[in-house]
Amino acid sequence: MGKKSKSAISPTREENYNEWYQQVVRAADMAENSPVRGCMVIKPWGYAIWENIQAGLDRMFKATGHRNAYFPLLIPKSFLEKEADHVEGFAKECAVVTHHRLVEGPEGGLIVDPKAELEEPLIIRPTSETIIGASFAQWISSYRDLPLLINQWANVMRWELRTRLFLRTAEFLWQEGHTAHATEAEAVEETRRMLDIYETFIEEHMAVPVIKGRKTESERFPGAVDTFTVEAMMQDRKALQAGTSHFLGQNFAKASGIKFQNAEEQEQYAWTTSWGVSTRLVGALIMTHSDDDGLVCPPRIAPEHIVLLPIYREDEQRVAVMAVAEKLAEALRAQSYDGAPMRVILDDRDLRGGEKNWGWIKKGVPLRVEIGPRDVESGSVMVARRDKGARDKESISAEAFPERAAALLADIQQTLFARAKAYRKEHTKVVDSYEELVTYFTPENTKRPGIHGGFAMAHCCDTPDNEAKLKELKLTVRCIPIDGDRTPGTCILSGKPSEQRVVIAKAY
């Protein structure tokens, strides 16, 4: 691969990271802005990735005893008022349904029917703690009804001002787990179990390394006693909160009246949790792995594992090449990868070879296989891995390839994870003073707009004063890590004793 070769995505990450992201999404045909403010259209390639995320997580949720259910999209205003902190956090910017009819206006067209005003405004759910709490209060009466382990796949809406495809949109898709338990210990255990499931899924399926940790007070979910998070580093070295798991104590149980009789026939409030990940994960996937040629999709989550690209000029060549390609497609589909048949696409569209090839590069398909007349003669195929350079190809025996394909996919998955981990390590720095912190987040030069310091590992106590000081630098404590170094030290902002280092970074 020539050093000065032009990349498929312009601008590159270094030239303009934010614009690069938009261009990767566009080039892979994953999503686009809609005519509705802040709402996106998720196109088939982007949606297929979300479906794979859903399928993988859903299996893990069910394997741990959770069952799916569905609750109303609309939440009565009075429900939001029940939990004070929750009001503060969610009632502010939301879509409010006030009427239930349109009528023809005096000048033609449609107007809102003033006679059809609702008695109580309804809110499109920004999250469902309150409406699900109302059901839980009815469903639970005895300790025998606990634990109650429910998950919902749904759309939610938050009236965001600044939106970016997948990362922050007014409407987004997510799952929200809601559970109720008889004891505090069980609820805490559930909160941590689901955090572990997020870590496992995001690292092993999406090849995105995460740091598991506890949120500081100001970053907690409104109404939660404790919020846990998995934080990932994007290639601009900003942190992205990839999933959260909340221990809600008895706050929501009290607000919604979720009570049960224990074995001693005493009435008690249940202990509840909630946890969620969203289509934001697709954004995390893109920004962790993609390069200046477009999307790079880890095999376990890729809509297609392998694309076969027949190459020919004349009709006579076509017959021979397509015969080999079709036989190969069949052989590959009979192979299993990640517990299911391999996903193989044979691209026989009437397009130039280069256009086709680059199309699939930009879509991030893990393996591209070229089959031309010369390959047919020699009984081989040209295999290119998406985690290597676009012009880096290996000739493999056509007969041997199907049996090798699963191992190649597994190797790509592993390589992407190792690469992301190495990148995070490279851009994580132990920081021991405020000055060091400032320097770390001051760009060395202006040639790389939108690329930031990284993860600063620093002693910093969880106080409003400290949060305010960090905010001046546009930084936040991303989390107090659960695993790793717990050596105490001195807070770099207050000078007081600190129990352990925390992760400080800019964030999405």
Added chain:
Amino acid sequence: MGKKSKSAISPTREENYNEWYQQVVRAADMAENSPVRGCMVIKPWGYAIWENIQAGLDRMFKATGHRNAYFPLLIPKSFLEKEADHVEGFAKECAVVTHHRLVEGPEGGLIVDPKAELEEPLIIRPTSETIIGASFAQWISSYRDLPLLINQWANVMRWELRTRLFLRTAEFLWQEGHTAHATEAEAVEETRRMLDIYETFIEEHMAVPVIKGRKTESERFPGAVDTFTVEAMMQDRKALQAGTSHFLGQNFAKASGIKFQNAEEQEQYAWTTSWGVSTRLVGALIMTHSDDDGLVCPPRIAPEHIVLLPIYREDEQRVAVMAVAEKLAEALRAQSYDGAPMRVILDDRDLRGGEKNWGWIKKGVPLRVEIGPRDVESGSVMVARRDKGARDKESISAEAFPERAAALLADIQQTLFARAKAYRKEHTKVVDSYEELVTYFTPENTKRPGIHGGFAMAHCCDTPDNEAKLKELKLTVRCIPIDGDRTPGTCILSGKPSEQRVVIAKAY
């Protein structure tokens, strides 16, 4: 089984059909009304059935080249105004978002912020033709972009006055397919292909027989050129529209500007289709198969295929019984039914045996297997089929049962379908005069409230006059059947020549 045995559901179908339905839903723990007017909560058992419907249909959609995508929940008012008939049909009763913020009111609590009024009201989608049309207009420019075959799984909302769980709710879940084609013939073919898929799925997976047909003009989808339907007969002999497939001609293409250049470089409007089924199918399932003991679930769609019920009194018995039960569960899960591992639940809850057994009867699990100390001794199990009487059990060798289970499930599936078909045949009548029609739909006695005549097969022309006359009898033409008898005759209402008999019935 005693002849006077009490049924598990009260009232029975004959006593009060409508109330029986509600009680079946409740007893199977499938859904309930929510605090939000007209919206239901789909509980885990009901949602699992919907998940199985989704999975089966999704496979069939993908196998025919469709890809899933996701479009915004909210539709600008101006979009609805684009297609005149569509306005008439959908813009009337809908949830209207007018504001984007709540603020604290002067007397505490939250009020709608008058300063946060939207410039243009947004409607929660009642269906997505208009918003998807806007995307299609952008995505399509050449004949090479066609056909475009998209499906969306989503929630939609229609402000219904009278609601019933699953059958008619303000919010419901559905899939909506939207496709665009270069020619009228291809679009018509697609409309029919998807109708065939609905027929196959509903008959073969859900064991619900349907009549495929064309809708009359007044029952057409607003804006469609032609609407096709699959109509099923419920046990109250009313018709339920189980799915529809619409040929939209160029109406929506013109409204949304979906144009393409053909191979001769001429600009043309595309031909579009849309088609959908919803959570209403769960209602159809319940009302087709269930009996006075509760839900009866066809195996292919059942959340669990087999429930194992260990029976013991003393701890010593427990050990032996549970050992056999666990071994049996393992052996059954290793078996395959309908292309996937058998779904088996071992119910070891600390409840009385009768309560457990009746609980699973009411939930409609196809096979119940009792394992008691005497069965352990004799090496057998007691197997009960949900399609037979509650006390009808067969002793089967524990060793042989796993290998027989799939055949038993297949037989239950077949039996339920045959039974439903026979019921429909029994309550379908060739009707040759208006008087006969009136008599057919006049209840013989008042002891069976809510049970109606059936399907009247009559000659009846598609005219507004005829529709009005039928409406007086609370009847509609459910469809003009595609298959079957095409003998011409004389319209029973107008006396004019008629091309073929149509299905006339009361309907949900």
